[in-house]
């Protein structure tokens with residue numbers, strides 16, 4: 001315990017140090033780096049290193065000419081001439097979903113029923129504590145006999161506990177007999193409307209009969225999923241993510257990690273709907289917790305579904321199914337009511353809209369809210385995938401942030417063409433048009449729907465091509481953006497979209513020293529090489545938290 005005199009002396013010395021020129025002796029210098037970031041005007045900016053203070057924040061960004069005054073810093077980290085970027089931020093992901101997905105049995109790419117059985121057997125042996133075995137990803141269309149698996153096929157491998165294995169498209173799942181028993185399903189059970197049950201196979205609406213019986217994860221399982229998600233994020237160069245649809249249990253898990261000191265990444269939470277908003281933190285935004293590693297600042301709402309299942313709500317019928325326009329999930333009055341309640345509680349709004357009708361509905365709701373309150377609103381339109389060309393200019397006018405996922409474009413382009421036909425794609429994944437009109441872009445991946453790896457996203461953003469370079473020349477290539485705009489979307493833009501731009505998104509003085517070292521100069525390589533960039537080290541708050549083995 002220091003005496004008052006010591007305290008006084010220490011304070012005086014600290015004051016003296018602060019008043020003379022930075023950097024101070026206790027700082028750390030990261031040097032010999034090829035630093036690249038996006039400046040406040042959206043241009044690429046190059047630097048050679050940074051000075052990190054004891055608080056894990058950037059004291060100074062170093063350019064070649066700054067060398068002399070740094071001589072007195074003795075704590076040095078040589079970046080070895082490697083490329084250094086600000087930690088990347090995923091503006092739209094599902095943190096717990098990423099962790100759970102990675103911990104469950106992965107059946108993607110199974111070549112046969114025997115292969116599925118083999119993987120199930122190995123997973124069951126490796127996870128003796130799991131009360132249920134849950135997996136997904138099989139596709140019998142890729143097997144020689146194309147026969148659907150049955151309960152008997154699974155019983156042959158695991159009979160001691162319930163098994164639920166979802167098909168690759170999540171529209172069917174197969175169970176073993178233990179799961180039938182646990183779910184109370186007998187030969188007399190009738191499938192609900194819109195569903196089907198056959199030899200242990202549950203299709204569409206029938207799936208809930210089993211899925212609703214799978215026990216909620218325990219606290220320990222939640223902790224394990226969060227740890228796994230963090231590991232995947234850090235390994236992919238993500239130091240922060242917006243968590244789109246945080247539940248009260250998710251929030252409790254993230255808080256627990258913060259209290260235990262195991263929260264390494266930064267999570268910008270968006271409550272998954274109004275009941276979750278009310279359940280978390282008494283309905284109020286949380287402020288920044290655990291050294292800016294956790295923040296609940298908004299609410300995520302849904303206006304429609306997705307294109308794949310034709311749940312996206314369109315202004316005109318589906319080109320490949322003219323009897324439907326998809327589904328609106330919320331009417332105008334209810335959307336206005338929920339959005340108003342969230343905004344009044346101080347929450348930022350992030351609303352999912354895929355189809356052009358849903359996008360128009362949400363833009364209108366934002367415009368109407370904006371008229372009532374002229375603060376710094378930053379409405380977030382999540383996905384903004386298919387926007388009517390006539391509605392595109394309304395985003396900039398209403399100060400709406402477009403939170404978009406470049407890899408959705410490369411994954412969905414042929415499906416989007418089928419669903420909408422050739423003449424309604426003018427405002428589809430319209431990154432460049434929106435950016436040019438003054439809209440701020442925030443880029444993400446929607447992990448685990450897509451890989452959390454942001455580099456294929458950066459490559460898609462600049463090329464409109466997938467990992468295999470398809471299609472040649474890029475899909476609707478006039479919507480490509482520059483590398484600076486792409487990198488900005490995954491750094492400054494994503495930070496701004498989360499009201500975090502004073503904390504993260506660049507390595508300017510005063511922000512957290514969150515950065516990554518990568519194996520190539522991402523500003524110079526071709527898109528195919530950009531997509532394959534490997535992360536070598538990930539640093540958060542000036543500490544190395546992940547390194548490639």
Ligand SMILES: [Zn+2]
Pocket residue numbers: 092093094244446
């Ligand atoms: Zn999502």
